[in-house]
Amino acid sequence: MSEGLIGRRLPRLEDPALLTGRGRFVDDIHIPGTLEAAFVRSPHPHARITRVDATAARRHPGVHAVYAYADLAPHLTANLIPADNRHLAFEANSRPPVLPVDEVCFVGEAVAIVVADSRYVAEDALALVEVDYDPVPGVSDCRAALAPGAPLAHLGAADNVVKTFQTAFGDCDAAFAGAPHVATISLKQHRGSAHSIEGRGVLARPDPVEDRLTVWSSTQGSHRVRNTLVELLRLDEDRVRVIVPDVGGAFGAKHIVYPEEVIVALAARLLGRPVKWIEDRREHFLAAVQERDQYWELEVAADRDGRLRGIRGRMIHDQGAYTLLGMNVPLNASLAMPGPYLLPAYQLDVTVVATNRVGVIPVRGAGYPEGVFAMERVMDSLARDLGLDRAEVRRRNLIPPERIPFDLPLKSRDGTVTRYDSGDFPLCQAKALAAADYAGFPARQETARAEGRYRGIGLANAVKITGRGPFETAIVRIGPSGKVTVHTGAMPMGQGTVTSFAQICADVLGLAPEDVTVVAGDTATVSLGIGGFGSRQTVNAGSSLLLAAREVRAKALAVGALVLEAAAEDLELRGGAVWIKGTDRQLPFAEIARALGGGVGYARPKDVSPGLEATGNFMPPDVTYGNACHVVEVEVDVGTGAVQILRYVVVNDSGKLINPMIVEGQIIGGVAHGIGNALFEWMGYDEGGQPLTTNFGEYLLPTAPVVPEIEIHHVVTPSTVNPLGVKGVGEAGVIPAAAAIIAAVENALEPFGVTLAEAPISPGRLVELMAAGRS
């Protein structure tokens, strides 16, 4: 039973409850006496608040409280959401307030909370809260925000520049001097939202008997929420318990602590009643984080054979109104650009700009899709300018496998050298080209064109940092019941974490996965937790779990050897007991747990620590890099501009796979997100910062008819920096997707002289570009 649980396509343990309506998402938790909240939100991109009068709202039947800044400030240690990312320090003006004092900086910013008997009544009362706004000019486009005299995103700021920094290595001047080929390229990528189908949500229950606060939040970081509440509400750690119930997707939007979580928790304490707030979709459009607005101006130097000599340029990043997670996204984008290619010299000057749009933090990909888009557009432009095949240009520039591990002369966020620990990039590309019959494409394209149809093919490579530490705890506990429980700070949000972890644990302890209970996202059971982001959980918590399970195994064997009077090598773990191999003599885990639990009269070895339990805190010595090559074939209707994806091939290297079915699910979902980024998802704002797309009629998510079957092939080069040999996969699918699709569309429209430098690209825009190309 214990053999071979790693690497098997086992059905997920999460599924039966979710398939029968027995999942428990935050809004499914019903505590008698719970009040429901709604938020008064700014209708203006930028305004002064001159007066808040909640008198009428407070009198409305069924309303229990209305709190604005002045009401909550006395109960908060600070009115700023704490920063817990110290890299590239935060600017003073850019952290979000819990509630705004006298200025709102984006449409949807919460100004007050209304707490009532029901959400219906709370929403009725929203209209009765009188907020006097004095609108001031806002700024929407990050390039416009840099112009002299541009409106300021924050009153009192000197300008709209949040930060400037440079990512660079090599000698760009030398690379460009005398370069046989120099070209410029301008790119634009537009922001979209995370749009987990479950929005954010929080339920807070004060317990006056024990003076505790229990908070259920749909978040990617239980401990971060706990720590924020402890800091802002001045509570002891053991008085606040944050539990993360089933999470209906997250994709980055639930990565930070939002003002709403603090306000709801405080309201519950002030009212002495449970208070619940469930984000609706409009609120998600307005107030949940977004990503991808960047403008790149690049200059590329290359040899005639297409080999890169250097890339330099400037990137402007729209940070929105608030800096919620340091420079995470623009820094990642700048670090992602070199990717799997040999780039001798690189210099990117980044300007991070405040605008009156909702703040930016990672949405699935975290800057990597933008950096990869830039590099892959460079590759395609080189091929076009030099008359070379696009795959061949890439092949010539890919880092060869014999140079892995490869040190990129770039400092990562942790200040360490960027080291690609493993991978075979040319192999991945070759496999992807073969699987997609790239060689046969010109014939297919010609045949289609003869019939008046326009087909194109595109490819993109990407490397993604995964498995960032410093750790994620996993505890394996077996009590007198004999049942095995895993506690971890890792955060499931749909990725199948419970199943993957059960496989890892059961494999070591000789169990079936269903015999292992995985408890995640509860600050009461694990003292430390970092959370679910950056494709890091299987690497960190999975490795911690492996080490903890091995330790528990060793303890069980030691007790078994003593009690069964056998040599450890003659013992095996199977079915929740230690057996003498080939006999019917066994000692159940329950008995061992009693022995190690201090049971009187039980035999136990002197050198085994108490409890049939162990804590793993694997600390990866470095991050680990996954990579992928995507090849896409499309057909474009040149009349309507509609793009149909005919074929989508992924070759992915995420190291060893715990459950290939789950890994493939992550990749496919990521590709679908990338299809959205390439063709559909455009979060519109007017010039002043007023959102234009605030429902699913105006903002399009990829639907089943437009997402093709994704064909996946694995290359497995095990990670060298963790004992499982795994690399993260949560973001792998999305990163090269938009780049590959845009390349395919461009290739299809070659006869119309269309070059593409933006994403997403709508049918209307394609028609426009074709018309421009013809004239």
Next chain:
Amino acid sequence: MTAPAPGADARRITLTVNGRRHDVEVETRLTLADCLRHGLGLTGTHLGCEHGVCGACTVLVDGRSARSCLMLAVQANGAAITTVEGLAASDGTLHPLQQAFQAHHGLQCGFCTPGMLITLIEFLGDHPDPDAAAVREAIGGNLCRCTGYQGIVAATLDAARRMRAAP
């Protein structure tokens, strides 16, 4: 939480949900979704957008799929409603479509899943032998952010085969 507020316009209605009759007093403005979730405690039906696009809240009303976020509870007075809680057999055996969803990784976070299942139950009733394109069209009005739909399509085709073999 769904008891009518004092003085609110309310009606007494009867709903038969998954074969069980419920007599409840509801505000006229209460959506069917909120009535099911908060009034009857059937939280398997989820709300993803509350404007009728995502399909997570889909239930069967007298055998036909409906967006329970766009329907008032009073409009369902007298109707027979099927929710995700009513799909498995009374002995707990999963419906072939539920089994196939697990076998083909047709769900990840599981939030859209109830609406997907209900939509596809209706679809398979009308189209017992569909092809993949028809399945994709059938769930074209149900949004999933996790799966890229691929496992859902595979599961539906597999369930259709199983259901044809053992009707």
